Amino acid sequence: MLSQRAYRPQSEIPGYVSVARLAVNVEGEFGEPILLPEDLIRGELYGKPGDFICMKVDGPTMSPLLEDGDQVLVDRRSTPVSDPGLFAVDEGGGLVVKWLAALGDGDRQWYRLWTEECPAAAYTVSANRIQIVGRLVWAGRLL
Numbered sequence: 001m002l003s004q005r006a007y008r009p010q011s012e013i014p015g016y017v018s019v020a021r022l023a024v025n026v027e028g029e030f031g032e033p034i035l036l037p038e039d040l041i042r043g044e045l046y047g048k049p050g051d052f053i054c055m056k057v058d059g060p061t062m063s064p065l066l067e068d069g070d071q072v073l074v075d076r077r078s079t080p081v082s083d084p085g086l087f088a089v090d091e092g093g094g095l096v097v098k099w100l101a102a103l104g105d106g107d108r109q110w111y112r113l114w115t116e117e118c119p120a121a122a123y124t125v126s127a128n129r130i131q132i133v134g135r136l137v138w139a140g141r142l143l
Helices: 038-044
Strands: 016-021 034-037 052-056 071-075 085-090 095-105 108-114 123-126 131-140
Touching: 016 038, 034 038, 052 131, 095 131
Parallel strands: 016 052
Antiparallel strands: 016 034, 052 071, 071 131, 085 095, 085 131, 095 108, 108 123
């Protein structure tokens, strides 16, 4: 599971803010922060740096929408799933990106999960068997 370690600011660079970045191949640990435009974080996403984490997509299951190695920004404030979307989730095997939709009512909450690669293989899990880290709000890749 993802540790709740606090966001670590980097040296001040005007116009940029430090956002926590998950270490590659180290489950739940943060690596060196990434610098992102302050206008993106505060202006467009109406948040503060500690509201977000950056992670790399690992594997082809979200292709062609997201490719292996793409960097994504996860909004940790968006853990209640009101609308279906792309989320960073942990089902016990590490953090992954999946499509997610809420099902159920009241006491019994369930989630439907699927990948871009194979939407027909969607499956359902109980809310107590999944950790929703947040909604994906930005992606970037090398060309």
